[in-house]
Amino acid sequence: MTVHGFADVFVGRGEQLRLFTQGLADRRCQGFVVSAPAGVGKSRLVEECLARAAGKGFRVARATATTAAGTVPLGAIAHLVPKAVDLSDPVTGFATVARQLASRDGRALILLIDDVHLLDAVSAVLVRQLMDAGVVRLLGTICSGAPVGDAVEALCRGDAVGRLDLAELDRGDVEELLQAVLGGPVAQRTLWELYAASRGNVLYLRELVIGALDRGALVSDGEIWELATGPVRGTTRLVELISARLAAAGAEARPVLELLALCEPLSLTDAEQVASPEAVTELEYAGLVRVGQDGRRTSVALAHPLYGEVLRAGLPVTRRRALLLRQAERVEVRGMRRRADALHVASWRFTATGTADPAALTEAAALARYAHDYGQARALLQALPEEHHTTATRLMLGEALFELGEPQQAETVLTAAVAGAESEQDRLAVTMARTFNLFWGAADADEALAVNDAARAQVTSADALRMLRYCEGSMRIASGEAVRGLALLEDMEEDIRLAPDPVAWLTGALMKPLGLELVGRTGDAVAWAERAYAAHLTVDHHTLYPHPAVQLISLNHALSSHGRLTAAREVGRRGYAELARVTSTPVPQIWLAFSLGRTEWLAGHPASARRWYAEAAALARTHHHIRPLGPALSGLAACAAVLGDLEAAELACTEARNYLCPDVFAAEEYLGRAWLHAARGHLAQARTVLTDAARCARTAGLITPEAQLLTDIARLGGAKKVAGRLAELARQSDGALAGAGARLAAALAADAPDQLLAVATAFEQADADLLAAEAAAAAAAAWQRAGQARRATAATSLAATIAGRCEDARTALLTAAAPTARLTDREREVALLAATGTRSKDIADALHLSVRTVNNHLQHAYAKLGVTTRRELATVLERSEPQHGPAPRPAGQNAPGHRDDLLLDLRSERPGARAEFTTSGSPG
Incomplete structure (x- = not known):
C-alpha cells in the first residue's frame, strides 16, 4: 500500500474521495472543507484530494495558515498575489488578482489551505472573492473546536462548499489499518492497547507503532503481531508533538495537568484546589482536559491518555512524590467516602514512598482484585510486610500470580498459605487455589490431583469433602476423563445460592458443560454453561475466582458442537473483548482465543481460525502457559495446511510435539499432522493419524471428538470405513455436527x-x-x-x-467436481503421490500395496486424465487439486522493508511541512 492509497484504507474515506472527484466536474462547487481533531488525518485526506485534482489536469496550489501569519494581512497567501498588483485599493486590487489568476480554459485553481481557521481576515476575504468569481476552489482543513472568525466562517459557509467532519478511528478501523500496514493480523491485546493509547488518532497511532518497532517491542512470530508487555511508548517526535500541545496550558494550570497525570480522574473540587477555576476552564477550552459528570460528582480527566504518559515522563521524582502525598492527604481529610478512595490512597502512598499502611494496602489489593486488575493487586500485596500477611492475603497473591502467568511463584505463595491456614474453610480455599494453579498453570495434573487427595485427610465436614470431589471432577474432565468427571459432579446444585462454597461450585460449573459436550449431551452443555455464566456474574464481587468471562469458554465450545457456530462466535468474541479490556487476565484469554480458533475451524474458515490459534499460541508462550500450546499449534498447523502454507504447517507441527499433554484436547493435537499429510497428498497417512486419534477418543468415551475425527476421515476418502461408527455416534449425540457428519459419510459411501x-x-x-x-x-x-x-x-x-x-x-473434496473426479479414491491417492515425484516403490510402501498395483492405478489415472507422463499428471492436478507445496507467507510478515512501508502508510501531517506553493498547468 502506497502513501497515496492511505486515505482509502479506513472509515469510508474512499467514498469521500469519490465525491470530491465528482465535485470537480461540477462548476457550482466552490470548495471542500475537512474538519477533524488534530492527528485524525484530515491533512492526509486533502493531500490525496489535491493529488487527484492535479491528475485531472487542474492547476493546484498550497498554503498553510499559521498563528504567526495570521497577524499579517495576506500573510498566508501572499505568494498567490501577482507582484505587479497594487493593493492600495483593495477593491480594484482584488479584482485584478482574480483576472490574472483565471485560466484561459476557465478551470479553477484548486487551492489547499491547511488550518483555515488560522487564516487572517484579509486572506479570507480575498479567497472568498476568488471562489465567488469561479477562479479558485478551496480545499481546506479546520481543527475541530478551534475558534473561527467571521471572515473565515463566511469562507466555509454556503451550499456550494462541501464539509466533511472526520471522527477519530474506532477499534475496527484501527485493526484494519494496522493489518494493512503491518501485512498480517495483530493480536487482540495489542490492538486494544494501541487503540486505548492512541484513542483512534492516526498521527499518534503511527508514532506509537513506529516507536514500538524501533524498540523491538512490536514483533511478529510469522503468524501474528504482538506488543511486548509494559507501557506503550512512542517516538521522540510524538513526545515533541504532545509537549507542544500541552504547552498551551499556562504556568498556573500546569499543576492540574501534572496531578491528573498521576491521579486522574480528579474531582472538580480537587482540581480547583490546585489551580483557579478560571485556569481549569481554560484547560477545558484548550481541549487538554475533559470535565464530566460521574454520578453526583463532577470529575476532571486528561483529554487523551498519551498526555499523561508525556507528563509523567517529565516529572522529577521529588515533584511526583509531593503531588501524590498531597493528593492522598486531601482524600484522607475528606474521609475517604467513595469506595475506590482506599485503593487510590494506598496506591499513591505506595508509589510515592514504596510503602503504605498495611491495612490500607490489603484493602486496596482487595479492591484491585475486585476489578480483576491482577497486576496492581500483585504489586500491592508484594509490598505488604511479611509479618502482616495472612492466609487471605497469600491466597489473593497466589491467585494474582496464577492469573498473570507465574505458576511457580504462585505455588510458592500458596504453599506458605497452607502452613498458615487454621480453619477447615481456609484449608479448603487454599487447596482449590493450589490445584487450579498446578493443573492449569503448571500443567502438572498428577501433582494437582495429589494435593486434592491429601486435603481429604485434613477436612471432616461433608460439604468440604463434596467440594474436593467437585474439584477432582473438574480436573478429570479437563484430563479427558469426561465420564468419570461427570460422575463426580453428578449432584451439583443447579443454583449457586444453594452451594456451600461458591468457588467450588464455579470450578465444577466451569468444566461440567465441557464434560457434557464431550459425551454428546451438547444441549445440556449449553444450558449449564449459560447457567454458570449468569451465576458467576452474581458472585464475582465477593469470591476469589477468575473473571466471569472464563465461563464463556465452555459456552463457546458447547454452542459450536451443538451446531450453533454463529452464536458460538458471537459469545467467544464478546468474552474476549471483556477480557481484553482487563489487561492482566492472560490465562482465560489464551483459552478463549483457542476456543474461537476451534469455532472458526469447525465453521470452515481456516484463515480466521489460524489467526485465533496464533493468538492463543503467542499469549501462551509469552506467559509460559504450557497446556494450551499443543492443541493451539496443532490447530494452527491444520489451518495452514488447508490454506496451502505447508512450510508454516510443518513448523507448527514440529513445535506442537514439544507440548503434548494427555488432556481433553489430546485428540485435537492430531489434526495438524493429519491435515499436513492430506495437503501433501498422503491421504492414507492422514487417515491413519486420525484413526489413532479417534481410537483414543473412543476408549475415553468422548463421543463428540470421535465423531469430528471420523468425519474428517470420511472427508479424506475413508467414508466407507467410518460410516457405520458415525451412525452409532449420531444416535448417542444431540449435536447437529455429529448428525450431519454421519449423513455425510453415508452419502459419500453410497x-x-x-x-x-x-x-x-x-x-x-x-x-x-x-x-x-x-x-x-x-x-x-x-x-x-x-x-x-x-x-x-x-x-x-x-x-x-x-x-x-x-x-x-483447499481440500480434496472441494475439487471433487474437477477433472480428477473421474478417478477412484485410490487412483487419486496414487496420482497425488506420483505428482510430487514419489517413486512407485515408496508409494506402494506408504499405501501397503504392491508395486504392480500402484502402477496399474497410475495407468488408469493416466488414461482417465488424458496424460502420459508424471509431469503432465502434475500439471493437471495443479489445476484441479489443492496446492501440494509451500505457499507464500502472508504479505509483510518477516518481510524486509516492512517498516519503510509503515513509515509511508501511517504518514500524517507534520507541522510546518507544507508552506510551499506549486502549480501545474493543464495538459496540452
Whole structure:
C-alpha cells in the first residue's frame, strides 16, 4: 500500500474521495472543507484530494495558515498575489488578482489551505472573492473546536462548499489499518492497547507503532503481531508533538495537568484546589482536559491518555512524590467516602514512598482484585510486610500470580498459605487455589490431583469433602476423563445460592458443560454453561475466582458442537473483548482465543481460525502457559495446511510435539499432522493419524471428538470405513455436527448425490461452510459420474458459492467436481503421490500395496486424465487439486522493508511541512 492509497484504507474515506472527484466536474462547487481533531488525518485526506485534482489536469496550489501569519494581512497567501498588483485599493486590487489568476480554459485553481481557521481576515476575504468569481476552489482543513472568525466562517459557509467532519478511528478501523500496514493480523491485546493509547488518532497511532518497532517491542512470530508487555511508548517526535500541545496550558494550570497525570480522574473540587477555576476552564477550552459528570460528582480527566504518559515522563521524582502525598492527604481529610478512595490512597502512598499502611494496602489489593486488575493487586500485596500477611492475603497473591502467568511463584505463595491456614474453610480455599494453579498453570495434573487427595485427610465436614470431589471432577474432565468427571459432579446444585462454597461450585460449573459436550449431551452443555455464566456474574464481587468471562469458554465450545457456530462466535468474541479490556487476565484469554480458533475451524474458515490459534499460541508462550500450546499449534498447523502454507504447517507441527499433554484436547493435537499429510497428498497417512486419534477418543468415551475425527476421515476418502461408527455416534449425540457428519459419510459411501445435497443444506444451516461446500462438490462429482451434466453444473455452482465463504480453503473434496473426479479414491491417492515425484516403490510402501498395483492405478489415472507422463499428471492436478507445496507467507510478515512501508502508510501531517506553493498547468 502506497502513501497515496492511505486515505482509502479506513472509515469510508474512499467514498469521500469519490465525491470530491465528482465535485470537480461540477462548476457550482466552490470548495471542500475537512474538519477533524488534530492527528485524525484530515491533512492526509486533502493531500490525496489535491493529488487527484492535479491528475485531472487542474492547476493546484498550497498554503498553510499559521498563528504567526495570521497577524499579517495576506500573510498566508501572499505568494498567490501577482507582484505587479497594487493593493492600495483593495477593491480594484482584488479584482485584478482574480483576472490574472483565471485560466484561459476557465478551470479553477484548486487551492489547499491547511488550518483555515488560522487564516487572517484579509486572506479570507480575498479567497472568498476568488471562489465567488469561479477562479479558485478551496480545499481546506479546520481543527475541530478551534475558534473561527467571521471572515473565515463566511469562507466555509454556503451550499456550494462541501464539509466533511472526520471522527477519530474506532477499534475496527484501527485493526484494519494496522493489518494493512503491518501485512498480517495483530493480536487482540495489542490492538486494544494501541487503540486505548492512541484513542483512534492516526498521527499518534503511527508514532506509537513506529516507536514500538524501533524498540523491538512490536514483533511478529510469522503468524501474528504482538506488543511486548509494559507501557506503550512512542517516538521522540510524538513526545515533541504532545509537549507542544500541552504547552498551551499556562504556568498556573500546569499543576492540574501534572496531578491528573498521576491521579486522574480528579474531582472538580480537587482540581480547583490546585489551580483557579478560571485556569481549569481554560484547560477545558484548550481541549487538554475533559470535565464530566460521574454520578453526583463532577470529575476532571486528561483529554487523551498519551498526555499523561508525556507528563509523567517529565516529572522529577521529588515533584511526583509531593503531588501524590498531597493528593492522598486531601482524600484522607475528606474521609475517604467513595469506595475506590482506599485503593487510590494506598496506591499513591505506595508509589510515592514504596510503602503504605498495611491495612490500607490489603484493602486496596482487595479492591484491585475486585476489578480483576491482577497486576496492581500483585504489586500491592508484594509490598505488604511479611509479618502482616495472612492466609487471605497469600491466597489473593497466589491467585494474582496464577492469573498473570507465574505458576511457580504462585505455588510458592500458596504453599506458605497452607502452613498458615487454621480453619477447615481456609484449608479448603487454599487447596482449590493450589490445584487450579498446578493443573492449569503448571500443567502438572498428577501433582494437582495429589494435593486434592491429601486435603481429604485434613477436612471432616461433608460439604468440604463434596467440594474436593467437585474439584477432582473438574480436573478429570479437563484430563479427558469426561465420564468419570461427570460422575463426580453428578449432584451439583443447579443454583449457586444453594452451594456451600461458591468457588467450588464455579470450578465444577466451569468444566461440567465441557464434560457434557464431550459425551454428546451438547444441549445440556449449553444450558449449564449459560447457567454458570449468569451465576458467576452474581458472585464475582465477593469470591476469589477468575473473571466471569472464563465461563464463556465452555459456552463457546458447547454452542459450536451443538451446531450453533454463529452464536458460538458471537459469545467467544464478546468474552474476549471483556477480557481484553482487563489487561492482566492472560490465562482465560489464551483459552478463549483457542476456543474461537476451534469455532472458526469447525465453521470452515481456516484463515480466521489460524489467526485465533496464533493468538492463543503467542499469549501462551509469552506467559509460559504450557497446556494450551499443543492443541493451539496443532490447530494452527491444520489451518495452514488447508490454506496451502505447508512450510508454516510443518513448523507448527514440529513445535506442537514439544507440548503434548494427555488432556481433553489430546485428540485435537492430531489434526495438524493429519491435515499436513492430506495437503501433501498422503491421504492414507492422514487417515491413519486420525484413526489413532479417534481410537483414543473412543476408549475415553468422548463421543463428540470421535465423531469430528471420523468425519474428517470420511472427508479424506475413508467414508466407507467410518460410516457405520458415525451412525452409532449420531444416535448417542444431540449435536447437529455429529448428525450431519454421519449423513455425510453415508452419502459419500453410497455415492448418492441427492443425499449429499441434503447434507450440504444441513451443514449450511449449522454455518459449517467448508463441510457444506465439500458435500455440494461431492454431489456434483457424483452427478458427473452418473452423466447428469445439468445437475452436476448446478451442484458445482452451489459448491462454489459456499466455498467463497471458506477463505481459500483447499481440500480434496472441494475439487471433487474437477477433472480428477473421474478417478477412484485410490487412483487419486496414487496420482497425488506420483505428482510430487514419489517413486512407485515408496508409494506402494506408504499405501501397503504392491508395486504392480500402484502402477496399474497410475495407468488408469493416466488414461482417465488424458496424460502420459508424471509431469503432465502434475500439471493437471495443479489445476484441479489443492496446492501440494509451500505457499507464500502472508504479505509483510518477516518481510524486509516492512517498516519503510509503515513509515509511508501511517504518514500524517507534520507541522510546518507544507508552506510551499506549486502549480501545474493543464495538459496540452
